[in-house]
Amino acid sequence: xxxxxxxxxxxxxxxxxxxxxxxxxxxxxxxxxxxxxxxxxxxxxxxxxxxxxxxxxxxxxxxxxxxxxxxxxxxxxxxxxxxxxxxxxxxxxxxxxxxxxxxxxxxxxxxxxxxxxxxxxxxxxxxxxxxxxxxxxxxxxxxxxxxxxxxxxxxxxxxxxxxxxxxxxxxxxxxxxxxxxxxxxxxxxxxxxxxxxxxxxxxxxxxxxxxxxxxxxxxxxxxxxxxxxxxxxxxxxxxxxxxxxxxxxxxxxx
Numbered sequence: 252x253x254x255x256x257x258x259x260x261x262x263x264x265x266x267x268x269x270x271x272x273x274x275x276x277x278x279x280x281x282x283x284x285x286x287x288x289x290x291x292x293x294x295x296x297x298x299x300x301x302x303x304x305x306x307x308x309x310x311x312x313x314x315x316x317x318x319x320x321x322x323x324x325x326x327x328x329x330x331x332x333x334x335x336x337x338x339x340x341x342x343x344x345x346x347x348x349x350x351x352x353x354x355x356x357x358x359x360x361x362x363x364x365x366x367x368x369x370x371x372x373x374x375x376x377x378x379x380x381x382x383x384x385x386x387x388x389x390x391x392x393x394x395x396x397x398x399x400x401x402x403x404x405x406x407x408x409x410x411x412x413x414x415x416x417x418x419x420x421x422x423x424x425x426x427x428x429x430x431x432x433x434x435x436x437x438x439x440x441x442x443x444x445x446x447x448x449x450x451x452x453x454x455x456x457x458x459x460x461x462x463x464x465x466x467x468x469x470x471x472x473x474x475x476x477x478x479x480x481x482x483x484x485x486x487x488x489x490x491x492x493x494x495x496x497x498x499x500x501x502x503x504x505x
Contacts, residue, residue, distance in 0.1 A: 255280030258328035263337030265291035267446035271473030282327035286320040311368030333376035340411035365414035397440040403502035426491030442497025444471035464498040
């Protein structure tokens with residue numbers, strides 16, 4: 252699918268992987284709506300990216316907020332691309348060293364944002380895509396973000412790994428569901444990437460993390476994630492798949 256002239260929704264687009272993806276899509280000629288929290292830098296980032304970008308403040312768990320973002324994108328141009336990058340984690344052992352069980356509300360929160368939020372935006376974007384005219388045998392592409400933790404979750408990642416594994420698990424059945432509408436669904440599972448959350452750590456810690464990656468032995472650049480996202484949009488045979496983008500790392504228990 253050619254990106255130029257299309258419309259896209261990017262969740263979590265105010266920073267990190269989402270911002271890199273929004274930037275790349277704009278460079279390729281797309282109109283982009285960034286859906287991110289009201290407390291994010293979304294408004295500023297949208298202005299920086301130019302007149303083809305809009306910011307919608309909202310929470311991916313909200314049906315109303317997601318619907319506003321989808322409607323805003325559809326108003327700019329035919330909505331044919333949705334990239335779900337919004338996500339977070341709250342670490343903690345299932346039973347802590349002091350015997351305290353992991354807080355149920357934390358588990359629900361992480362799964363709510365990462366998994367349910369992804370599906371919420373996905374379902375609304377897919378419904379809008381299904382109403383568009385078919386172009387070169389397609390109507391749209393939805394890209395979700397999982398993690399290497401979906402496969403090798405580390406100690407303290409029970410909620411995060413469960414949420415990301417859920418995204419992997421729903422990729423193929425949703426791709427099969429949406430095949431009749433000629434909408435593709437692909438998931439990217441990044442490994443260790445340089446993002447604002449991770450970059451709060453000391454440089455020595457970041458260097459040690461990067462050294463764990465077999466090749467290239469460094470943290471991933473969000474631009475590399477964005478490059479893969481646009482390649483997925485452009486390649487019509489990529490569908491129903493989870494692609495690891497991790498430099499061949501397999502995470503240790505801790």
